[in-house]
Amino acid sequence: MNKSTLIxxxxxxxxxxxxxxxxFINTTLEAMKVIVKKEGKLQLVGFGTFKxxxxxxxxxxxxxxxxxxxxxxxxxxxxxxxxxxxxxx
Numbered sequence: 001m002n003k004s005t006l007i008x009x010x011x012x013x014x015x016x017x018x019x020x021x022x023x024f025i026n027t028t029l030e031a032m033k034v035i036v037k038k039e040g041k042l043q044l045v046g047f048g049t050f051k052x053x054x055x056x057x058x059x060x061x062x063x064x065x066x067x068x069x070x071x072x073x074x075x076x077x078x079x080x081x082x083x084x085x086x087x088x089x
Contacts, residue, residue, distance in 0.1 A: 036077060046084035053078050 001009075003025065010021040032050070035042045042050045057073040081089075 044082070046082050048082040048085055049080045051078050051080070052076075 007018065007021050007025055010016060010025065011018050014021070016024065032042055036050050036052060040052045053076055055074045055076060058071050059068055060071045061067070062069055
């Protein structure tokens with residue numbers, strides 16, 4: 001499923017127009033990004049938890065040249081599925 005099929009699913013389940021459903025989805029996703037960035041964690045009970053994780057700097061290898069190179073530290077987002085969601089799979 002991609003974003004457009006998600007929007008279509010919302011339109012079918014509600015009485016929203018396609019434009020309003022798209023606005024709703026976009027607003028929700030943007031709010032989730034802001035919360036995860038600001039708080040470091042977003043927990044949606046029954047669905048799952050989005051959490052910021054830090055990756056340490058490390059040495060890697062360039063696959064084209066084979067030379068070692070330093071990979072900088074970075075942040076990433078992890079997702080842990082909630083109990084109710086996991087049971088439905």
